[in-house]
Structures are given as structure tokens and as C-alpha cells.
Amino acid sequence: MPQFFLNKRLIILLVSIIILVALIGFSLKERENLTWPEQFLKDTTGFIQNAVSSPVNYVAGFFENVEDLQNTYKENKELKKRLDELARLESEVQRLKKDNTELREILDKKDSLSEFEPKQATVIGRNPDRWHELLIINKGKNAGIEPNMAVITSKGLIGKVKSSNTFTSTVQLLSSMDPTNRISAEIQAKDQSFFGLIEGYDDKTGYLLLKRIPYDAKVEKGQNVITSGLGGVFPKSLPIGKVVDVVPDEFGLTQTAYVKPGADFYDIGHVMVVKRGALQPELMEMVDEKEEEL
Template sequence: MPQFFLNKRLIILLVSIIILVALIGFSLSGRSKLSWPEQFIKDTTGWVQTAVSRPTHYVANFFENLKDLQNTYTENKELKSRLDELARLESEVQKLKKDNTELQEILDIKDSLSAFEPKQATVIGRNPDKWTELLIINKGSRDGIEQNMAVITAKGLIGKVKNSQPFTSTVQLLSSMDPTNRISAEIQADGESIFGFIEGYDDEKGLLMMKRIPSDAKVKKGQTVISSGKGGVFPKGLLIGKVVEVAPAEYGLTQTAYIEPGANFDDIEHVMVAKRGSVQPDIKDMIDDKEEEL
């Protein structure tokens, strides 16, 4: 028996299991910031990644362009037919924009939840083990990117900033399974909007799940889902996707809508990080100081 405990290998094994559990627990503890050695390592590898991934993307894009050239003729025809419609739409948008600013001036509204500052960034890496869907982008806290900001592509919302280092940041996609991944969203219906939360992703169907929709709300197929801006960090009006299917939730008190995401989560190269324009009131300002003194 004593020999069993003196076995060097066994001790190494036990110690490493303890370290392993401690490290995983530490990483999952929901820390708000990465430690500085981690930040340093991430930024350093970020430079190497940029150096390698940019040229490869150029080569890949070149071949993609060649492929696109093949269907240029048919595409061009189709696009021309849509052009007339576009001109009409554009004038309408102009008119509505003007109306909107005028009305806002009358009502004296200075900032709205939907105002945001987009910041361009390029994807330089992606988590190769596909358990947690993470992207690495080439802008960091030096460029004003902070934790929990919304990340969008031209086609819609894709995720949020998980961590930001000085020169790079990590983006967590909506498709990754994480209980803290929750976005306040609204379904645009005629008349009134319906509110709920985007929580979770159905891997087999490739659809996002919008939960906690009131059971009496009438959600229809094909309705558009946007971010509601009520969660605090995300601006309002970012496109998320379209409703595909509605099902009652587990206990029948609420409904779950399945949403086809507008953005493609697999092919992402350029993203925009949306910094919300309107200022969030600081919690310190909301607390009445006098009460504390009592």
C-alpha cells in the first residue's frame, strides 16, 4: 500500500487533475476581464494570425471571384430589373428620414436607443474546435471596443464581444451554447411588437430560439425579428432574422419562436462592432446618496 502512494506517476496524475479542475472552474467563473498574461498572449498571437490569415484570404477571395465571374451575365440581368424598384425605395427612405428628424425635433428627442456607432473590424481567427463558436477580430479596447457590444455583419446580428484585449477581441456567436448568451429581441408585427429573448440555438435545424414570448401573442411565420435595445448594451433595430416556426414552450405558459438568422454564421470575414450611441445611466447616479447616509 505505501508503495502505491509513493508512485510518482500517480501523484503527478492526481495533482494534474486537481489543477485541471481548478483551471476550468476559474475560466468558467464568469470573470469580467482576462488576466494580463492571457491578454498579452492573445494579442501577440493576434499579430501572427493577421500576418498569416490576410494573405490566405486574398488568395481565397481571388478564387471566389473567379467563380462569381461565371454567373455574372444572368446576375446582371436580374439586378438591372431590380434597379428601378430601388430608386423608388430610395426616395421613399429619404422622405421618411426627413420626416423622422423633423418629428423628433418637434418632440425634442435627443438620442434614441437605435443610434449606434459602427466600428469596422476584420476576422483574423476562429476557434477550430467547434464547441464554443468564437471569432477573433483585429480591433480591441484601444479602438474603443468593450465587452458585451453587439457585433453585426451587413446581413444582421451575429453575436457579442466576449472579451477585449488592447489590440484584439473575441466575439461569441449567437450559435454558441452559453446560458449567459441572452438578447432582448422584438418581433415586428402589425400594430404592436412582441417581446422575448433570444436564448440558445438549435444545432440540428440551424435556427435560433426566441423564448419567453407571451402565450397570447400571435406570432406569424415570416415576421422580422430585431433587437429591442431594452437589454441595456445592444442598440435597437439590429436585424436578427425571420420567424420560421412557432411552438408552445415546455409548460405552455409561453411560446418559443424558431428564427432563421439573417447572417450566415459560417462565412464571416468583415464585421461591425456596434457601440450604442445613447448613454446608459450609471448605476451610481441612480442610487440616492442621501439614503445611504441614513
């Protein structure tokens, strides 16, 4: 027995395993924000990454441009076809927007769930191990970015802000396996909409899982999925993707839809962080008085 305790290496190993478990436990618990040494380190490395990534992106962008040039002719043909339609659509949007503001004025309803304020940011880093799908962007608290804000590209929602430091923030992608990563979503059917929750991501097919759709909802392939704004964090009507397949869940009480995300989770250069225009409800306000008594 005394020999066992004299073995220095074994004791070091045991102590380090204890420290390891404690540290992992500490970082896994729900944290409002990172501790200041972590924030300092992230900002410092962010500064270096920022300095390195802009010339690298410039060179990578040049090669991409050369590749684009090869497809120019074909693309141009296609785009010209769409241009005629665009003019008509634009005038219609213009008219609807005007209608909307007028009607809102009549109703005296000022804030809307779909209102948001976008902030541009550039991706300066990505987690190389790809177990945790995290991006690092070059805007932080200084630019008004706070945890839980939605992050989009021009094609759709890609994730949310996980933590924000003074000059950089970390974005958690939708493709990340995290049970707390839930988004209230809405399927736009012809004349009504169905609600569900985006919970999880299928690694193999690359589809998002939209769960808890009512069993009698007639969801069809190709319908658009947008954020519903009911989660209290994201604004309404950010595009997420399109329905690919619908299956009943294991007990037959609800349905699960497979959603093909509109945005590409890999080729991300510039993102927009979205600040919700409408007020965020406090958790305490949402809890019913009666529930509190219980």
C-alpha cells in the first residue's frame, strides 16, 4: 500500500483526471458568459486570426473568382430569364410594403416580431476538429453582439451566438450536436402554417430535424421553413430551408420533417448577426403565477 502512494506518476495521473473531470463539468454547465481569462485569450488569438485571415481570404477569393469566370456565360443566360420576373416581383413587394405600413398605422401596432437589425461580421476562424461546429467572428460586445442572437447568411439561418467577448464572438452552427440548440420554426403551407421545433441534425444526409409538428398537419415536400419568432429570441421569418420528407414520429402523436437547410454550413465567409427588434420577454414574465406557487 505505501508503495502505491509513493508512485509519483500514478498520483499525478489521478490528480490530473480529477482536475479534468472538474474542468469539463465546469465548462459544460450553462454559463451566461465566459470567465475573463477565457475572454482575454479569445480576444488575443482573435486579433492574430483577424490579421492572418484577411490576406488568406483575399488570395482564396481570387481563385474563387477565376473559377466563377468559367461559368459566367451559362449563369448570365439563366439570370436574364429571371430578370423579367424580378421587375414584376419588386413592384409587388413595394406595394405590399406600403400596404403593410399603412395598415399597421391604422391598427397602431408598432413593433413586429419580424423586425430585426442586421450587423455584418467576417468569419476569422473555425473549430478544426469539427465535433463542435463553432465559428469565430470578428465582432463582439463592442459592436453590440450578445449571446443567443441569430446568425444568418444571405441564404438563410446558420446558427446562434454562443458567447461574445469584447472584440470577437463564437457562433454555434445548427449542425452542431447540442440538445439545448432548439429553434421554434414554422412551415409555410398554402393558406396556413404549422409550427414545430428544430431539434438536431442528421450527420449523414445533412438535413435538419423539425420535430413536434401536429399529427394532422398536411406538410408537403418543398414547403418553406422559416423561424417563427415564438421562441422569444430570434426574429420571425428568417429563412431556414425547405421540407424534404415527412415521417410520423415513433409514437405517432406528432410528425417529424426533414428540412434541407438553405444555407451552406461549410463555405461561410461573411455572416450577419441579427438583433431582434421586438422586446425579448423575460423568463419570469412567461412563467404563470400559479405555476410559481407550485
